[in-house]
Amino acid sequence: MAEREVFLVAGARPNFMKVAPILRAMEAAGGSLQPRLVHTGQHYDEGMSDVFFRQLRIPPPFIHLGIGSGTQAAQTAKIMMAFEELLLTRDPKRAAVVVVGDVNSTMACSLAAAKLRIPVAHVEAGLRSFDRAMPEEINRVVTDAVADLLLVSEESGAANLRAEGIPESRMRMVGNVMIDTLTAELETARATKAWSKHGVRERNYVYVTLHRPSNVDDGDKLRRIIGVLNEIAESLPVVFPVHPRTQARLKENDLAKEIAKGIIVTEPLGYHESLSLVDSARLVLTDSGGIQEESSVLGVPCLTLRANTERPATVVHGTNTIVGDDPDAVMPHVREILSGRMKKGGPIPMWDGRAAGRIVAALVEEWEARG
Numbered sequence: 001m002a003e004r005e006v007f008l009v010a011g012a013r014p015n016f017m018k019v020a021p022i023l024r025a026m027e028a029a030g031g032s033l034q035p036r037l038v039h040t041g042q043h044y045d046e047g048m049s050d051v052f053f054r055q056l057r058i059p060p061p062f063i064h065l066g067i068g069s070g071t072q073a074a075q076t077a078k079i080m081m082a083f084e085e086l087l088l089t090r091d092p093k094r095a096a097v098v099v100v101g102d103v104n105s106t107m108a109c110s111l112a113a114a115k116l117r118i119p120v121a122h123v124e125a126g127l128r129s130f131d132r133a134m135p136e137e138i139n140r141v142v143t144d145a146v147a148d149l150l151l152v153s154e155e156s157g158a159a160n161l162r163a164e165g166i167p168e169s170r171m172r173m174v175g176n177v178m179i180d181t182l183t184a185e186l187e188t189a190r191a192t193k194a195w196s197k198h199g200v201r202e203r204n205y206v207y208v209t210l211h212r213p214s215n216v217d218d219g220d221k222l223r224r225i226i227g228v229l230n231e232i233a234e235s236l237p238v239v240f241p242v243h244p245r246t247q248a249r250l251k252e253n254d255l256a257k258e259i260a261k262g263i264i265v266t267e268p269l270g271y272h273e274s275l276s277l278v279d280s281a282r283l284v285l286t287d288s289g290g291i292q293e294e295s296s297v298l299g300v301p302c303l304t305l306r307a308n309t310e311r312p313a314t315v316v317h318g319t320n321t322i323v324g325d326d327p328d329a330v331m332p333h334v335r336e337i338l339s340g341r342m343k344k345g346g347p348i349p350m351w352d353g354r355a356a357g358r359i360v361a362a363l364v365e366e367w368e369a370r371g
């Protein structure tokens, strides 16, 4: 059987934990599909990229496109140009592309490949927040429109795709590949006891992550959020690793000085440290998609500071509560949880640590069969 190169795209932090198990499963499968990891360089810092390669034992990429930061259009355009240049050196009949998640790299690489008639598979297809103010929502809609194979992580994804008129033949329910990495790494993560390094006790702190433009780009809103964190810190210590976007906004608005002493501010954390801190928290407050998923699987109460979620399985089956995007709505939920009233959650269908095997089986069925 003729070989086919499969370009597996990763660009930003949340992509790395998704590509790691897919890459391993493709390598284990052998066969005619040859994985080629592409790092677009959307994220590039040690703490936003390299640490994940090390901790998740991801081999160095086949190619690093070195794109870096930029406005939405500039970053997307640069990724498209660089990825197209790579694809143009390949035989389109012997190439395929796998993209994961919803970051700018996901959409840019899907578009570049689709226009060269190179087949594209999208891992985490069909998720919708129905909020076009989120750059990720545009990325999701566009990627699903041009991808050939839509690999769905939860029931809502399939329902959304059906509602958009996508035929069943393009979809496969494969489950959530993030949970493969969580399952594989949990023991190592727990052994880091990351909470102890921040001077807090197990189940006795709140873990906070915030980086969405809708929460941090507006100085007044960010100030109100800091006010809420300060209020939480009167009851329990808060561990708050600060994303570079949030760091920049804190600086621009001169807000660092308003952060109370009970808030332990850190640099962005590695995968193991962050997972350990989610696992041992009393509660999590976040606007991250991945942390909504991790806390649900670990049974830790999660408050999501957003008006919506594209991951409703975490609310329906898991421990996630959508607070809304008004920071004033947070404290009543925090008090409830601290008084012992909280969602317990249960298992989420196909979030079982075996999604990568199903993803690779779907790729083999589609792409080996076509020869």
Ligand code: UD1
Pocket (backbone or CB within 6 Å): 012, 013, 014, 042, 043, 044, 045, 048, 049, 069, 070, 102, 103, 104, 105, 135, 136, 211, 243, 244, 245, 248
């Ligand atoms: C991106 C994704 C978002 C994801 C998030 C996780 C898009 C549209 N957004 O948002 O979905 O949840 O990653 O982190 O793709 N920066 C650094 N070092 C880095 C990377 C970025 O300092 O390694 C700074 C730069 O100042 C940059 C800013 O962070 O301008 C934002 O980076 P960018 O990739 O544009 O978006 P994120 O907010 O990280």
